[in-house]
Amino acid sequence: MPPRTKQPGEQIRKLVNDRRQSAMLSYAFAVLVLMGTVLLFSIFRTSFVGMLLSLGALVGSSYLYRNGQHLMKRASDAQRGATAETEVAKLLRPLEHQGWKLEYNLRIRRWGDADVVLHSPQGKWYVVDVKSHSGTKVYESGRLRKRYGRNTFDFNEGDLIAKVKGQATEVKHLKSARWVTALLCFTKGNVNISSNQVDGVYVVNADNLVNTLLHLDK
Known part of the structure; x- marks a missing residue:
């Protein structure tokens, strides 16, 4: 069986999906860590160690959220690239004929x-x-x-x-x-x-x- 012919922008669209999925996971972990931060603070708010743990968890949640934003932006950039390849493919169609x-x-x-x-x-x-x-x-x-x-x-x-x-x-x-x-x-x-x-x-x-x-x- 001959290899399947790739479609315009196909590879980039796969990249878009991968980046969006990674971003959603990063957002989900950010929420979980934030919830854990609130729980830690409610339990150990009078403890110095508990305060440090809560602060560290808060920093981690913030990092995960920013990472999700970064991945979403890269996904949007890749989506524009896939759209551009599709536009060019339409323009090139007469050459195939x-x-x-x-x-x-x-x-x-x-x-x-x-x-x-x-x-x-x-x-x-x-x-x-x-x-x-x-x-x-x-x-x-x-x-x-x-x-x-x-x-x-x-x-x-x-x-x-x-x-x-x-x-x-x-x-x-x-x-x-x-x-x-x-x-x-x-x-x-x-x-x-x-x-x-x-x-x-x-x-x-x-x-x-x-x-x-x-x-x-x-």
């Missing part, structure tokens, strides 16, 4: 999953890393950054250009391809980069992704 082969969430050794791997009718290979960051993407001080008004910020994930180039190298070996062209696709915000290219990586908006691929495949 033109004979392109698409593979989603391809597992590679060093760089996690490759969001989309494409093989064109011309025999060319492409890897697309999908991102949902807003703001205007610019190349500044030797790195890709995002601009909001007059302020620019680094990406929390680090060097996105190096990451997708690494994915392209892994896919090249995995598919025995002569070359794999790397693209960064943003579903939100704008791109203000000369020729939409940084160090051999094409940086595009989702709306320009298909046209860019078709242009590169000529």
Whole structure:
């Protein structure tokens, strides 16, 4: 039986569920510890040791609650990523009707999953890393950054250009391809980069992704 084809955003949705479940467990333990704190305080409120135990339990409950909040935020971030991958998959659907082969969430050794791997009718290979960051993407001080008004910020994930180039190298070996062209696709915000290219990586908006691929495949 051939391996099951992964769906767009499938791997991230699993991550979303895992993080939400972990967050709910953290919240539940926070409540239990808080209840234990109240019980300890009611029993040992006149004891110095009891007061210390109650204080420690209160700190533990607070830590568990904050950890739950952190996991929920990471789950929300992952959910936006899954939504972005689904949006891009819809945009790429016409290419499949033109004979392109698409593979989603391809597992590679060093760089996690490759969001989309494409093989064109011309025999060319492409890897697309999908991102949902807003703001205007610019190349500044030797790195890709995002601009909001007059302020620019680094990406929390680090060097996105190096990451997708690494994915392209892994896919090249995995598919025995002569070359794999790397693209960064943003579903939100704008791109203000000369020729939409940084160090051999094409940086595009989702709306320009298909046209860019078709242009590169000529």
